[in-house]
Amino acid sequence: MHGADADTHHGGHSLDLQSRAGLVAVCALLVLCVVSGGSSQESGAGVFAAQLLALPMLGWAGWRLLHATPRAVNPHPYAWLAFAGLLFAIPVLQSVLPAGMAGGEGRAALAADLGRFGVEAPSRWSLAPAASLAAAFHLLPALAIFAMALSLPAAAQRRLAQLVVALAVASLVLGVAQLGAPQESALNPYPQWSAAMNGFFANPNHQATLLVVAATLACARLAMVVGAWRPGRPHRVAHGVVAALVMLLAAVALPLTGSRAGVVLLILSCALVVAAHWPAWRGGVRSRMVLVACMAVAAIALFLALRWMQVEAIDELRGPLRALTGEIAARYAPMGAGIGSYVPLFEQEAPRELLMANYVNHAHNEYAQWWFAAGMPAVLAMVLGAVALASTLHGLLRQPANLRGLGVTALVALGAILAHSLVDYPLRTPAMLAVAAALAGLAAAQAASTPRLTHVPDRPNMMASY
Template sequence: MISVEPAADSKDQNGRAVFSVLVGLLAATFLFGGASRGDVQSLALLRPMSAIILVVALFLALRQAWKRQWQPVALGLGVVLLTVVHLVPLAPSLWQGLPGRETIVDVFTATGQPLPWLPVSVAPLTTWNAFFALMGPMAALLLALALPDRYLPTLLKILLAIGLVSALVGLFQSIGPSNGPFYFYRITNNGTAVGLFSNRNHQAIFLATLFPMLAAFAAMSEGRPNRVRAQRVLAVAVGAFLVPLLLVTGSRAGLLLGVVGLFSCLWVYRAPSSEKKAVVPVKDRRRMAMVMAMVGGVGLLGLLTVLAARAPAFQRLVEMDTNEDLRLRALPTIWDATWSYFPVGSGIGSFVEAYNIVEPQALLSPNYLNHAHNDVLEVAMVGGLPAMILMLLFALMAALASWRLVRAKLRAKRSVFDQRDRAIIIGRAGLVAMMILAIASIADYPLRTPSLAVAMMVFVAFVVSGWRAASSPPPAT
């Protein structure tokens, strides 16, 4: 008789190893990768760590991730390949004929220098930075896709814990001095609740993704009735705590996406249909009353925080600062630049330099435009037609996943959720979080932040798990 225990034990050990490495990557990225700038000092620690973890992920997770769902892996490899192609040196006879390179040719001609070999990118150094920035998200994608489904609920709780830490840091920032010790980045939105990030919009967007995660956390509660009720009340309490902290970030986009996240809970959360409505003992009712009092206290604390900070998000709903005016005025120029560099693009990561080439005199100011604040348009500008195709493929996969998860039905009669039901619930939460980040990218650049890019890869893995589970019908019993 052949024993299969060693093989099963080996798989379990590999699952634990993948989970441990992924958690380490999440912790390191949220600790050191809360800013989108390429000159942040903490990247000197994060980039080598991401490189090491990527090598580990290639050995531990690549085969399993590809076998489980090859499409997201292929899409990620396509992004990496496009970045590499933009770094390959070309002969002068090739690159000078590319669209948008006329100014570069004129500079060399005016200075009497021969045309050198140059890559597609008009700013190779920033393209190299973009290439290195892809290491963390690629490692997270491989590890998360290779992770067995039984680890996903724990991974969801870890993301919630990270979000709660960021929210608490934001609370200390909102009640402390504007240049206090809880601001971790030199260039940041001082005086607002940015949490573990340098940008208030990114903190608000991340908090918005936590609402569907909390709904999934509450739906998957199991055990004794007291424990189930406590977990659901905890989810409500954390949600109540996050709402005012979302307001004091001062982010209008985050405020609107927070509303999306809250309403999505109605779709994500599902209670067991056969749950018994037994009479709650007096002792348990007293405990529940105490818990609800704590929830009310948390809500009151949040309200006081909003009043103390004067809810800058509401103030900014009717105000427009100089930087926002510049972004809106620059959009037509960026649109024209997209087609002037089409179809090859200006080079991944080269927005600042490529925009400076075409920037009109009327838009010159002491401030520079670090991003288009419309990542869809910026990706099209720097990546050209290949990047547009990759975005369309991602949108198509997201649409197919949405269709399947919307139509998925949970088991009809259940006292607790089985593995298939859990995967569908987590997939729905991941889909909403992924869509929040995608919608935010229309008016911002959240995925340029390493921590949110890594979180996005985890959300993709959640969706894949739900996609696979929804492909099979629920059990008859």
């Protein structure tokens, strides 16, 4: 049997040979993406290898999904698959369709300026067709990870989530080691930048995003241990200790990365996870006291974090960057300037006061940059993505409270990445794009699973869901 129903939804740990092979393959691809894909600008041999590995894995995952159990008629995965298909189609079409269909005041002005110098205007929808086609290939590993995660049984999905946490811890350990090593050290994968708790990433803000994801997943495990605690079960105590340690490491390391948004997202994500898990173990005075205590700690931590955060010069520039991105995008509406055209077009259109020694690589707002690059098709993709998220949340809320833990947690962690994308660009890195794809696959698969319980037991087996 294939799909999430291939093992018992009550937490079976046995995997058939094909599921084990699928788990190994998707884990290998995820590790390769995270270790080699920490930059939004550079793509070396590791990223290229991940793209090649993604091609057969996409076919394999598609075969598994087509031969899945009848639970696949559930609409939640199909909303995600439609979103993923549109996301891949946009850059491909931009690289091949003619410029005549794009229109826009900015494109006409650019063609007139080039004509004065005898230069032919761009002939494709995208002003940078090669970069647009390359962007489509960059999506392949994430699409493969999503599809394979969607096809795996529940026990394998839990192990994939644990790998995400392990990768975050490994990146943090590497970041600590980088602080004591020379800039040109082999420990720094991007020696052109000074090491600053970067880990696998070129930008420490993206290290912070991965730490938030890991802390969110660890918080869910800790909530389950607390909710289902019984005397005489030391292995569960060990699970709780490890989860608490991961959360503590993330909380200590996040301020050192310089990401203020990461600190706030950590607090909000953990609070949401605790609140989401509480229905599965409520009923006693102890559970209500734990919930109140957790919410109080979250409120105090959020207050202190907001007081601690200070606006730095670079962040004062992010507002004007986003505003100017919107102005340029309006000139190239309704079809956008093309994925991969942001850097040269921004340099051309930006006023002199925003031109700096270092070029502006991204808008620091993923949604504004998508509007810039792909116009109305990007808006359609974002709407479809929102529908997929809402459909997944609806499907998870229909699950029994003690069975939806992993799905809800993955959705909260994915929401943290999407929220960080309002002020940064984590999804522009192959590493975080792969992690987001894994989380989306886990959430969609859990939402599509057929509930096996009609009520929530008074004392559920909390460890079954994650």
